[in-house]
Amino acid sequence: MSHYEEVKVHGYDEFCKAVSERKGNDIFAYFSGDIDTQGLSWCPDCVKAEPIVRGEMSHLPEGSVFFYCQVGERPYWKDPNNEFKKTLKLSGVPTLIRYGTPQKLVEEECFKADLVRMMFTED
Amino acid sequence: MAALCRVRHRWKRTNCIQLLTRNLTGTFDYDLVVIGGGSGGLACSKEAAQLGQKVAVLDYVEPSVKGTKWGIGGTCVNVGCIPKKLMHQAALLGTALKDAQKYGWQIPGPISHDWSTMAEAVQNHVRSLNWGHRVQLQDKEVKYLNVKGSLLDEHTVKGSTRTGKEIMLTAKNIVIATGGRPKYPTHIPGAVEHGITSDDIFWLKESPGKTLVVGASYVALECAGFLTGIGLETTVMVRSIPLRGFDQQMAGLVTDYMEAYGTKFSWRSVPKSVDKLSSGVLQVTWTDEQTGKDQRDTFDSVLWAVGRAPETKTLGLEKVGVKLNKESGKILVAADESTSVPNIYAFGDIGEGRPELTPTAIKAGKLLARRLAGQTNELMNYDNVATTVFTPLEYGCVGLSEEEAESRHGKDSIEVYHAFYKPLEFTVAERDASQCYIKVVCKRGGDQRILGLHFTGPNAGEVTQGFAMGFQCGATLTHLKETVGIHPTCAEELTKVNVSKRSGLDATVTGC
Numbered sequence: 001m002s003h004y005e006e007v008k009v010h011g012y013d014e015f016c017k018a019v020s021e022r023k024g025n026d027i028f029a030y031f032s033g034d035i036d037t038q039g040l041s042w043c044p045d046c047v048k049a050e051p052i053v054r055g056e057m058s059h060l061p062e063g064s065v066f067f068y069c070q071v072g073e074r075p076y077w078k079d080p081n082n083e084f085k086k087t088l089k090l091s092g093v094p095t096l097i098r099y100g101t102p103q104k105l106v107e108e109e110c111f112k113a114d115l116v117r118m119m120f121t122e123d
Numbered sequence: 124m125a126a127l128c129r130v131r132h133r134w135k136r137t138n139c140i141q142l143l144t145r146n147l148t149g150t151f152d153y154d155l156v157v158i159g160g161g162s163g164g165l166a167c168s169k170e171a172a173q174l175g176q177k178v179a180v181l182d183y184v185e186p187s188v189k190g191t192k193w194g195i196g197g198t199c200v201n202v203g204c205i206p207k208k209l210m211h212q213a214a215l216l217g218t219a220l221k222d223a224q225k226y227g228w229q230i231p232g233p234i235s236h237d238w239s240t241m242a243e244a245v246q247n248h249v250r251s252l253n254w255g256h257r258v259q260l261q262d263k264e265v266k267y268l269n270v271k272g273s274l275l276d277e278h279t280v281k282g283s284t285r286t287g288k289e290i291m292l293t294a295k296n297i298v299i300a301t302g303g304r305p306k307y308p309t310h311i312p313g314a315v316e317h318g319i320t321s322d323d324i325f326w327l328k329e330s331p332g333k334t335l336v337v338g339a340s341y342v343a344l345e346c347a348g349f350l351t352g353i354g355l356e357t358t359v360m361v362r363s364i365p366l367r368g369f370d371q372q373m374a375g376l377v378t379d380y381m382e383a384y385g386t387k388f389s390w391r392s393v394p395k396s397v398d399k400l401s402s403g404v405l406q407v408t409w410t411d412e413q414t415g416k417d418q419r420d421t422f423d424s425v426l427w428a429v430g431r432a433p434e435t436k437t438l439g440l441e442k443v444g445v446k447l448n449k450e451s452g453k454i455l456v457a458a459d460e461s462t463s464v465p466n467i468y469a470f471g472d473i474g475e476g477r478p479e480l481t482p483t484a485i486k487a488g489k490l491l492a493r494r495l496a497g498q499t500n501e502l503m504n505y506d507n508v509a510t511t512v513f514t515p516l517e518y519g520c521v522g523l524s525e526e527e528a529e530s531r532h533g534k535d536s537i538e539v540y541h542a543f544y545k546p547l548e549f550t551v552a553e554r555d556a557s558q559c560y561i562k563v564v565c566k567r568g569g570d571q572r573i574l575g576l577h578f579t580g581p582n583a584g585e586v587t588q589g590f591a592m593g594f595q596c597g598a599t600l601t602h603l604k605e606t607v608g609i610h611p612t613c614a615e616e617l618t619k620v621n622v623s624k625r626s627g628l629d630a631t632v633t634g635c
Contacts, residue, residue, distance in 0.1 A: 102251030105258070115261055122257070 004060040010034075010070045012083040018067065019099060026064035027099035028120070031090060033077060034070045042074045046094040049110035053096060056113055059120040067099075098122075151293040153177050155495060156280050158272035158438070159300035161197020162481040163471030165256060167298055167488030172263045174496040179292055180265055181272035181282055187322035188307065188315055194253030195260075195267070198302055198472070199481040201249055206325035207345055209245045211513045214352020218384075218515075222552035236353040238330035245325065273439040277464050281439075296495050299445075299454060299462075299469040300488065301434040303479070308337075308429055313397030317405050318425040321346065330355065332423025335407055337394055339365040341512045343428035344377065348515040351386040358387040358422075360394060360409065366512065370524030373577050376558040380516035380579075383555060392418070397425055433473050443467070448475040458502050460491050468495075470503075478508055509591035511584035516558055519587030521594045522575035528564045537574065538567040539624040540600070544616040544632040546581055559613070563603065563620050571600035578617065586614040 007022075009015045019027060030053055033043030041047050060066060071077055071084050071093060084090045097104040098119055109115055157168045160182025168180040184201075186192040193201035213236070220234050260267045270282030270290065280297060282290045305320035321342050324331065332355060336347040339361040350357040359381075366374035382388055391412040398406045404421045411418055433453045440447065446455045446463040454462055454469040456477070462469050468491060470477065471484035487503040494500065509521035528537050540563045545556040564575035576590055593602065608615025622630045 101254075102247055103254045109258065112262070115258060118257065118261055 002057075003062045004057070004064045004066050006066045006068060008068045008070075011072060012087075015067065015069045022065050026061050027067065028060065028064060029067040029069055029097050029099055031069050031071050031084065031093050031095045031097075033093050034073050043077075043093050045092075045107055045110075049094045049096075052111055052113050053094075053116050056116040056120055059117050061120070151278060151295045153179050153266075153292060153294040155179075155296050155298065155492075156181065156272075156292050156294035157298045157300060158280065159197070159298075159302060159434075159471070159473075160195045160256070160267070161300060161302050161471065161484070162199045163302075163484030163488040164197065164298070164300035165195070165260070165488075166485040167300065167470075167492045168265045169259060169263050170489045170492035171496060172265045174492065174498060176492070176496055178265045179268060179294075180260065181268050181270050181280065183269060183271040185271070185304075187304075187320065189319055189323045191323045191326045193326070194250065195256045195269075196249075196253055200252045200256075202322050202325055204481055205252065206245050206249060207349075208513060209248065210241065210325070210349040210353075211345065213241050214349040214515065217352050217354065222548075222554065225552050238353070239328065241353070242325075242327060249325075271437065273437055274443045274445070274467070275439065277443055277466055295466065297467045298460075298488075298491065299438065299467065299473055300471045300484070301438065302472040303431040303433045305342075305427065306430045306432045307427055308394070311394055311396060313399070313405075314394075314425075314427065317397045317399050318427045320427050324426060331426070332356075333421075334358070334424045334426055335360060335405075335420075335422040336426045336428055338428030338430070339363075339367070340428055340430065341366060341369075341514070342431075343426075344381065344514045345512065346426060346428060347386050348381060348513070351381070351384065352515055356387075357385075358389055358420075360389045360392045362393055362412075363391070369512070369518075370520065370562070370575070370577055371526060373518055373520065373524075373560070373562070373579060376560055376579050377512065377514050377516055377518050380558040381514060383557075384515055386515075389418075431472070431479070435473065445469070451475060453477075459494065460487060460503070478505060478510075480508065480510065483508055507591070507595050509587050509594070511587055513584070516579050517581065517583035518577070518579045519583035520575065520577045521587060521591040522573065523564060524575060524577075525562065525564050528574045532566065532574070536567050538565045538571060538600075539563070540565065540620040540622065541624060541630045542616055542620050542622060542632050543630055544580070544613065546613045547611045548581070561616050561620055563600065563617065565600045573598050573600060573603065576617070578613075580613045582613070586617075589614070590617060 007018055009018050032046040033041040035041050076082055092107045094110045095104060095106050096110050103119055105115055105119060154176040155171050155178045157164045157180045160180050164180055168178045172178045182195050184192045199205060217236060224230055268282055270284050273281050275281050278293050280292045305322055308314045324346060334350050334355055335358050336343050337360045343359060347357045347359045365378045392409045393412060395408045395410055400406050404423060405425050406419060406421050407425060408417055408419045435447060435452055444464050445467055448455055453475040454473050456462060456469050456474040460468045460470040470487045470491060472479045483505060490501055490503050507521060511517055511519040525539055542561045544559055546559060549556045559580045562577040563573060565571040565573050573594060576594060578586055603618055606618045608618040616632060622628050
């Protein structure tokens with residue numbers, strides 16, 4: 001029984017809806033390129049970062065929510081006007097954010113376990 | 124003897140045992156411990172780590188009287204330069220919106236400003252900078268500890284957490300970069316209970332409303348400037364002169380502009396007391412020094428900007444023998460930032476005689492780190508540092524004030540060239556440019572070496588930066604005159620300056 005809740009969402013609308021349902025919680029979100037049937041993403045950095053991020057999840061604060069959000073297929077992501085880029089201001093995948101704060105780790109920063117742990121444990 | 128060595132990890136130990144263990148092991152926990160995670164401390168610790176040193180940085184923010192606190196980054200990031208410039212920008216945009224209509228923009232209805240929107244945006248940016256520093260420290264392998272540091276001896280630092288837990292670190296070298304905090308005029312009844320300082324203004328969730336700013340430093344004028352600019356009724360209470368230490372003619376132009384643009388000034392006034400009325404507003408009583416009579420008015424907020432005090436009280440400096448300047452309370456430092464104790468250094472706002480500026484702290488910190496790592500012997504050059512006051516009419520300068528040049532060289536040995544100019548953008552906007560002015564103070568005769576350069580006008584910081592490089596290279600008036608201006612700009616007026624004060628001729632620039 002983990003001390004946090006993991007929520008898997010796909011796409012911008014689903015992400016926003018799920019977040020709005022959990023206002024008041026400490027929310028973390030990991031954005032990744034879509035996963036195929038083999039469980040691999042088209043985004044090689046996302047494939048590399050995921051086990052590292054998952055490895056630090058035991059450090060998530062009590063009662064927090066962890067969103068695993070698949071952003072879409074490669075062409076959707078490459079479009080500079082996609083909602084994640086335009087509204088959430090994401091610049092790349094993978095991105096790990098603490099929702100509602102300026103705390104974020106982008107691309108290679110997600111490869112560093114100590115940075116991930118720092119985000120999960122920071123006040 | 125062996126038994127004493129094993130006692131190494133007991134945190135309560137006598138000096139004798141410490142000395143013994145250090146001699147026997149010869150190693151410290153860290154090569155460098157930096158106390159203070161501001162502009163200077165962070166630059167120094169990151170540079171040292173990059174050079175292969177084992178570094179720890181201790182940062183702790185004692186909450187302000189009102190309870191305001193903030194993350195890593197020091198004064199500049201949290202309660203200084205950054206939020207100040209952003210709020211100054213907010214105010215300038217308000218003025219620009221008014222000008223916009225003359226340029227053809229159709230703006231329906233009256234324009235109003237919402238403090239909360241601005242404050243949240245500014246605070247979010249500051250938080251992103253706090254985070255950026257945290258990531259950088261982690262990345263560069265600098266150990267960051269959110270503890271209040273103090274010296275136990277010349278190689279031992281004690282860190283106290285918010286909850287009272289204590290940790291010990293030993294270091295080969297210790298750097299103190301704890302900066303300063305705003306002073307409260309504690310002798311004025313009600314000042315501490317009811318007033319706020321620059322530590323609080325940028326973190327207010329709601330508008331400060333009708334504000335009294337007490338003080339005439341750049342902190343006071345910059346704050347009063349942006350408060351006026353966003354539409355708040357603001358008064359500045361000045362005891363004697365504005366911008367002490369700066370060229371006084373330029374200071375006068377800055378305050379003249381502020382008065383013309385709506386900031387009230389209460390000159391030669393000394394606050395006596397602050398009371399909170401039942402309605403919640405603050406009633407301030409002050410003495411008008413010219414008439415000797417007492418005056419009274421009410422404000423929503425009172426902002427004290429009456430100076431800054433160095434953060435040295437809780438460092439344990441006396442015990443360790445680090446000498447302070449008795450008057451200022453700042454740490455006495457040599458040209459290489461060393462203190463009276465051999466392996467303890469201090470720099471930034473905490474150093475006696477040092478400019479209270481971020482860029483000098485950063486540069487000094489990096490050089491210090493390089494010297495401690497044996498990479499260089501280069502000392503920080505504190506001369507020719509350019510600065511800008513971000514009042515509604517900005518004032519940029521590098522070098523000596525006219526008064527300072529006169530005092531050092533004698534009035535007869537200097538030549539002061541000046542010009543009143545009008546920014547092109549002010550014409551269509553029908554704005555008064557009476558205080559837009561340039562002054563170049565030179566040595567008289569010979570190549571007329573430039574001793575000081577002063578500029579009031581829009582984007583003064585951007586204008587002055589380039590000229591500061593020329594100044595650093597020993598620019599003369601001839602160099603300035605040989606420089607072709609970029610047209611149309613305000614900066615080009617510096618290259619065209621040719622009327623001297625001595626000639627008595629009209630210094631107003633006319634046409635192209």
